[in-house]
Amino acid sequence: MNFKELVLKYTGYEINDYQINQFEIYYEFLIEYNQKVNLTRITEKEDVYIKHFLDSILPIKQVDFTKLNKIIDMGSGAGFPGIPLKILYPHLEVLLVDARKKKLIFLDQLIEKLNLSKTKTLHERLEKIQTKDYFDLATARALSSLEDIIKYAYPLIKKNGYILSYKSVKYEEELNEVSNKYKDKTKVVSIENTYLPEDSGTRNNILIKKI
Numbered sequence: 001m002n003f004k005e006l007v008l009k010y011t012g013y014e015i016n017d018y019q020i021n022q023f024e025i026y027y028e029f030l031i032e033y034n035q036k037v038n039l040t041r042i043t044e045k046e047d048v049y050i051k052h053f054l055d056s057i058l059p060i061k062q063v064d065f066t067k068l069n070k071i072i073d074m075g076s077g078a079g080f081p082g083i084p085l086k087i088l089y090p091h092l093e094v095l096l097v098d099a100r101k102k103k104l105i106f107l108d109q110l111i112e113k114l115n116l117s118k119t120k121t122l123h124e125r126l127e128k129i130q131t132k133d134y135f136d137l138a139t140a141r142a143l144s145s146l147e148d149i150i151k152y153a154y155p156l157i158k159k160n161g162y163i164l165s166y167k168s169v170k171y172e173e174e175l176n177e178v179s180n181k182y183k184d185k186t187k188v189v190s191i192e193n194t195y196l197p198e199d200s201g202t203r204n205n206i207l208i209k210k211i
Contacts (some may be wrong), residue, residue: 001046003053005210006197011060013088022087022114023053029113030078039078050200056081056141057088059164059205062192065089068136072097072156074126075143077106081166082139086116093118095135099125126152134158141166146174146206150182154210162189163208171204186211 003023008014027048034040038145040052065085069092073082076096086094096107096119104121122129129152136154139163146165153163163186167174181189189207196203 001049003049006054010054011057013060019087025113026083026100027112029107033106037106039103039106049068050196050198052080053084055196055203056084058194058203061206062190062207063162069093070133070135071137071139072135074140074152076107076140077103079110081141086119095120095122097122097124097126128148129156131156135161137162137164139164146178150178157210159210161210167206169202175206185211
């Protein structure tokens with residue numbers, strides 16, 4: 001597996017050697033830490049690179065991250081998708097939120113190992129976040145229903161900001177429900193369907209705009 005070629009093929013992004021090294025450090029620390037804290041069931045190297053790293057960055061085809069400044073990763077867990085997006089776009093200011101302190105301890109150490117600036121963690125339940133910071137984009141991967149994701153994200157993003165929901169399968173019914181319920185508040189901008197390599201499943205990324 002050549003990750004550099006995979007990234008170029010699936011996203012059009014030309015990843016550099018420094019970023020490749022950051023992903024390698026990420027993988028090694030993830031596997032090491034996973035032995036004491038359950039971060040992921042996916043541990044084979046190729047699987048991690050495809051199902052976590054590549055999967056996290058697929059939406060760069062949908063969203064011009066060079067025009068964003070602040071993003072919030074809701075329910076970040078082991079850092080997906082917030083950390084891979086930050087590796088590709090170092091200018092981003094990223095807030096990684098999770099209700100599980102053990103995972104945030106891992107993320108704090110990872111941020112230091114990868115030498116990431118403007119990247120912070122927050123230990124809080126999403127419905128209880130109180131912040132005056134309004135984000136350009138909120139991401140949610142394997143988090144909750146689409147309706148819950150909108151409810152959590154809507155107060156946190158700017159007007160004309162975006163919500164990016166990573167869904168696997170059977171998202172159409174959820175999407176129909178929220179499209180009707182939030183038609184005066186949100187607009188579906190795009191849905192990107194991608195078949196991951198090596199029969200790793202399907203990813204459906206839904207980009208929603210706050211109006």
